[in-house]
Amino acid sequence: MIHRLKGGVMALSISLIILVILGGCARPNPANTVNIAGSSSVQPLSEELANAFMKENSKISINVAGGGSSAGIKAVREGTADIGASSRELKRDEKNGLVVIPIAIDGIALVVNPENRVNSLTLEQVRRIYAGEITNWKEVGGKDGVINAFTREEGSGTRGAFEDLVMKDSHISSRVGVQNATGSLRTAVAADPQALAYISLGNVNKSVRVVAVDGVLPGRKSIKNGSYKLARSFFYLTREEPRGMARQFIDFVLSPEGQRIVGQDFVPVN
Numbered sequence: 001m002i003h004r005l006k007g008g009v010m011a012l013s014i015s016l017i018i019l020v021i022l023g024g025c026a027r028p029n030p031a032n033t034v035n036i037a038g039s040s041s042v043q044p045l046s047e048e049l050a051n052a053f054m055k056e057n058s059k060i061s062i063n064v065a066g067g068g069s070s071a072g073i074k075a076v077r078e079g080t081a082d083i084g085a086s087s088r089e090l091k092r093d094e095k096n097g098l099v100v101i102p103i104a105i106d107g108i109a110l111v112v113n114p115e116n117r118v119n120s121l122t123l124e125q126v127r128r129i130y131a132g133e134i135t136n137w138k139e140v141g142g143k144d145g146v147i148n149a150f151t152r153e154e155g156s157g158t159r160g161a162f163e164d165l166v167m168k169d170s171h172i173s174s175r176v177g178v179q180n181a182t183g184s185l186r187t188a189v190a191a192d193p194q195a196l197a198y199i200s201l202g203n204v205n206k207s208v209r210v211v212a213v214d215g216v217l218p219g220r221k222s223i224k225n226g227s228y229k230l231a232r233s234f235f236y237l238t239r240e241e242p243r244g245m246a247r248q249f250i251d252f253v254l255s256p257e258g259q260r261i262v263g264q265d266f267v268p269v270n
Contacts, residue, residue: 032059032060032061032245033060033061033062033063033245034060034061034062034063034082034083034245034246034249035063035065035080035081035082035083036050036062036063036064036065036081036082036083036084036085036236037064037065037066037067037071037072037075037076037080037081037083037084037085038065038066038067038068038069038071038072038073038075038076038081038084038085038086038157038237039066039068039069039072039085039086039087039088039156039157039158039234040066040067040068040156040181040182040183041087041106041157041158041182041199041200041202041203041234042085042086042087042104042157042234043064043065043066043085044202044203045103045104045202045234045261045262045265045266046064046085047064048261049249049252049253049258049261049262050062050064050249052252052257052258052261053248053249053252053253053258056252057248060245060248060249062249065081066181068153068155068156068157068180069085069086069087069088069155069156069157069158069160070155070156070157071155072084072085072086072237073086073090073094073098073237076098076237076238076239077097077098077239079239082238082245082246083236083237083238083242083246083249083250084098084236084237084238085234085235085236085237086157086234086235086237087106087156087157087158087161087200087232087234087235088157088158088160088161088164088232089160089161089164089232089233090235090237097239097240098237098238098239099237099238099239099240099241099242100235100237101235101236101237101238101242101250101254102233102234102235102269103234103235103236103250103253103254103262103269104233104234104262104266104267104268104269105223105224105231105232105233105234105266105267105268105269106200106201106202106223106231106232106233106234106266106267107200107201107218107219107222107223107228107230107231107267108158108161108162108165108198108199108200108201108218108230108231108232109198109199109200109201109204109210109218109230110126110196110197110198110210110211110213110230111185111186111189111196111197111198111199111204111208111209111210111211112189112195112196112208112209112211113189113190113191113192113193113194113195113208113209114206114207114208114209115193116137116142116193116194116209117142117143118137118140118141118142118211119211119212120211120212120213120214120215121140121211121212121213122213122214123166123213123214123229125140126166126213127166127167127168127170129147129149129196130149130151130166130167130170130172130173130176131167131170131171131172131173132173132174132175132176134147135147137194145193145194146194147194147196148177148192148194148195148196149173149176149177149195149196149197150176150177150178150179150185150188150189150195150196150197151172151176151177151178151179151197151198152178152179152180152181152182152185153178153179153180156180157232158182158198158199158200159172161232162198162230165229165230165232166230179197182199182200182203183203185197185198185199186199186203186204186205186207186208187207189207189208190207190208196211198230201218201219201223201265201266202265202266213228213229213230214229216228216229218230218231220263220267223267224267231267233269234266236250236253238250254269254270256270
């Protein structure tokens with residue numbers, strides 16, 4: 001009896017060891033993971049590119065997170081992300097030591113609620129709305145009603161690009177509502193017939209309507225030929241020349257297949 005019990009215990013122990021080993025093999029290996037963090041405007045594109053890449057490279061996992069362009073720059077600089085994503089040009093002090101790789105060109109689309117009848121705004125009207133100088137839709141050809149303008153938070157790449165392209169030396173009024181993500185801006189406009197916001201063209205859907213700027217709607221052709229003025233690049237950032245799996249992924253993004261995916265909603269760089 002005692003002999004058989006010892007044998008049973010030994011067999012149980014071996015079985016547990018095998019289960020632990022098999023369990024360990026089933027877990028994802030952190031060494032096979034690439035972490036991307038940054039712009040919420042770039043995030044949906046990164047996710048789409050990551051999914052396509054992982055279909056061809058099943059042993060590599062790509063994790064994509066948002067947080068804003070400034071957060072992405074900080075994450076890659078501190079090494080908590082392998083790749084940072086930015087939807088604005090980097091400032092001189094931010095570029096220090098970072099490799100900046102353009103992956104797409106995006107239009108910043110001005111969007112209103114589908115019930116709003118305003119079809120076009122001038123760049124100067126947009127500036128004055130966000131500066132708090134124009135406050136009623138009837139001042140720009142719409143129905144009598146307060147303009148509920150929305151912007152992104154400080155540190156957002158889309159806000160930074162909007163300020164550079166539209167506001168120039170003016171400041172966004174403190175009366176303008178603030179949302180912390182592209183999706184939140186779109187949701188706010190979809191729920192409010194008097195709302196106005198700016199979002200990445202790639203994130204426009206049927207819940208909002210795009211307004212022309214100086215008579216030009218954002219699109220691949222108008223962005224590429226420069227007739228639509230509110231355009232900016234999307235960038236990937238690394239601490240040094242990318243290598244290993246990060247290099248593999250970025251090479252895929254810049255390949256014909258990657259740029260084909262980019263071209264579905266944005267303007268390719270290659």
